[in-house]
């Protein structure tokens with residue numbers, strides 16, 4: 149079973165995905181994880197900001213915004 | 228009476244929880260105070276103390292509100308305060324006797340993560356399960372009893388914004404304070420850790436253990452083993468032996484393939500999800516809340532910006548437009564008071580001091596109250612609806628272009644009210660450099676103290692012509708000044724970020740809380756408090772400066788001045804006796820006498836201390852088209868900007884006719900009446916714009932300098948800021964004045 153990994157930003161608005169791995173600095177990864185974004189967590193890409201950056205995601209029942217620059221390094225697979 | 232027992236203090240109850248979960252709302256309900264509340268994360272950035280209401284006076288209980296935090300591994304200054312209080316690391320704050328853990332029922336899992344960390348510390352604890360209404364709106368039913376049973380602590384369901392549950396919480400607090408605290412041992416994620424990890428944590432805890440420690444040694448051992456910064460940031464707290472041990476243990480774990488950094492986070496969230504699944508029942512599948520629907524428009528690709536600009540424009544236009552009538556009424560009131568009091572006093576210095584210095588001077592500032600109220604009403608609404616976070620979301624792209632992030636935008640918006648809360652709000656910015664850059668630029672945004680200056684100059688000089696049929700030139704000028712400040716702030720941020728304070732564009736992680744219906748109570752209290760603050764300031768600081776200024780503008784009086792002018796007047800008076808009243812000749816003589824009076828007053832003012840100071844700096848501001856009288860205004864507004872208005876009022880009143888019983892000319896009118904030596908009007912539209920540009924840029928606020936000094940811990944940055952803003956102010960006004968002339972204005 150090979151699952152295809154995508155980056156979080158490559159999702160289209162409104163799709164859900166499962167977080168798989170992080171290629172972030174440890175500090176940033178820690179912060180995201182403390183906010184509940186962990187490997188295996190289901191997230192939904194809610195929307196892109198008017199100029200395409202940052203993005204808004206929904207995770208564990210609340211909404212969070214992060215920049216493309218970081219979202220690119222968060223790998224997901226489609227749910 | 229020797230009392231040798233250690234100093235006792237009232238029991239300390241602290242409020243802690245995630246950002247924006249309602250801690251301050253609850254604090255206000257518990258203590259009757261009015262700390263600032265808003266619907267975005269990072270409203271509270273400082274600890275704040277109050278007294279619990281409803282307990283006997285002789286047994287007071289202290290309640291402490293803290294900034295919100297997502298975990299005990301702080302990333303910014305405000306979060307650090309919460310962590311330090313919980314670990315009893317601040318000398319001025321006692322160890323907490325009880326922790327009220329405020330949880331957001333609508334995002335329970337994230338709240339449970341932090342809850343787990345705090346519970347392990349071992350304090351007696353009460354959970355305030357807030358935002359029950361929001362959870363219901365989202366189709367979730369949270370069972371407080373099940374949660375209480377699962378956590379083993381009392382849980383009080385509440386809606387803090389409606390004061391629901393506050394009484395129950397108060398009794399729970401009192402109940403939990405009474406019996407000697409039962410240590411909550413080895414709760415939380417303990418069972419989830421492998422025996423090997425448990426053993427290492429225990430053995431490190433043995434080294435940390437000391438009598439009288441506030442926090443469970445096990446919890447602290449677990450934290451410093453699994454958080455790389457907990458040790459690095461607090462080198463002085465832990466002796467070398469401990470640090471060595473921690474390094475060894477981590478090394479062992481690494482060779483065994485244990486990722487110690489992430490170990491606890493995953494375990495905690497596993498536990499949080501499990502608890503959530505037990506206590507939450509989804510009652511309805513709510514696809515989209517009204518907040519989601521609203522967001523589709525507010526953050527829309529196209530409408531998002533239109534709405535943002537429209538809100539800003541509406542805010543500044545309406546401050547200008549709707550405040551006009553109440554301001555006119557207030558002005559009439561102040562004038563009436565001046566006249567009424569003036570009639571009671573014999574002419575002379577006292578008369579002048581009271582009418583020109585006190586009433587006209589302070590009155591000149593007080594009349595701006597309606598504008599201040601409107602401004603704070605708008606900002607209060609922006610803050611309490613949740614729009615602030617959306618503005619940061621929309622504007623983040625621009626902010627990243629200048630090297631900052633959207634979070635820096637929130638302090639910028641707050642600074643339209645006042646730079647000081649704006650500077651405080653930068654505490655939420657994680658990177659020290661970005662925080663500093665934001666502090667440096669925030670005072671460029673036009674705060675409420677500039678409002679009187681702009682309004683006065685616009686009223687006096689900018690003709691009321693319609694623009695594009697929809698707007699009026701005065702209102703547009705005002706909006707232009709605000710946008711100039713924003714633009715300058717962004718440009719300067721970019722300059723600082725690419726020179727002095729280079730650094731990577733920071734990471735942005737920010738919560739977007741659901742919109743809330745703004746609470747009328749919160750917003751109006753906010754407006755009321757700010758209005759009172761404004762009046763108090765007008766009645767104390769500004770009044771004081773005015774009285775001083777009146778003295779400086781009146782003394783010293785050249786002893787020869789009076790006789791000299793008297794000698795000049797004498798022949799004219801005699802001549803008037805000989806000619807027929809109402810003849811043209813009599814009119815001429817009257818005019819000459821009046822001109823003499825003006826010259827005498829002007830010379831008096833020139834010789835006064837204030838006049839001398841003004842003339843001293845005149846060479847510096849002459850290139851900007853300003854004279855020494857404006858110089859007096861500029862100097863005095865370095866204490867506070869709005870003093871410009873009252874200073875000009877005093878200067879022109881003293882100048883005008885210090886003994887006149889009837890002064891009815893409004894300040895704007897006396898500005899318009901000012902002439903340059905060559906007879907042309909002093910206050911042209913160009914002069915007004917140059918002056919306003921000066922005020923947009925200059926850092927004329929002692930309190931801001933003091934706060935920047937405190938927040939940056941050095942004199943270097945406030946002085947630098949003062950100098951660069953001063954240079955901008957002078958340069959900006961010079962460019963306007965020169966370019967205006969060149970264009971033929």
Ligand SMILES: Nc1nc2c(ncn2[C@@H]2O[C@H](COP(=O)(O)OP(=O)(O)OP(=O)(O)O)[C@@H](O)[C@H]2O)c(=O)[nH]1
Nearest residue numbers: 247248249250251252265269270271295358386387
């Ligand atoms: N619907 C609802 N809103 C609430 C409730 N409690 C507080 N609020 C609102 O939630 C927002 C945040 O409240 P605050 O008291 O400022 O939250 P805080 O925890 O102090 O936030 P920080 O200081 O930023 O950490 C405000 O707009 C409150 O009016 C509640 O029980 N229900």
Ligand SMILES: [Mg+2]
Nearest residue numbers: 250251270271
């Ligand atoms: Mg707060």
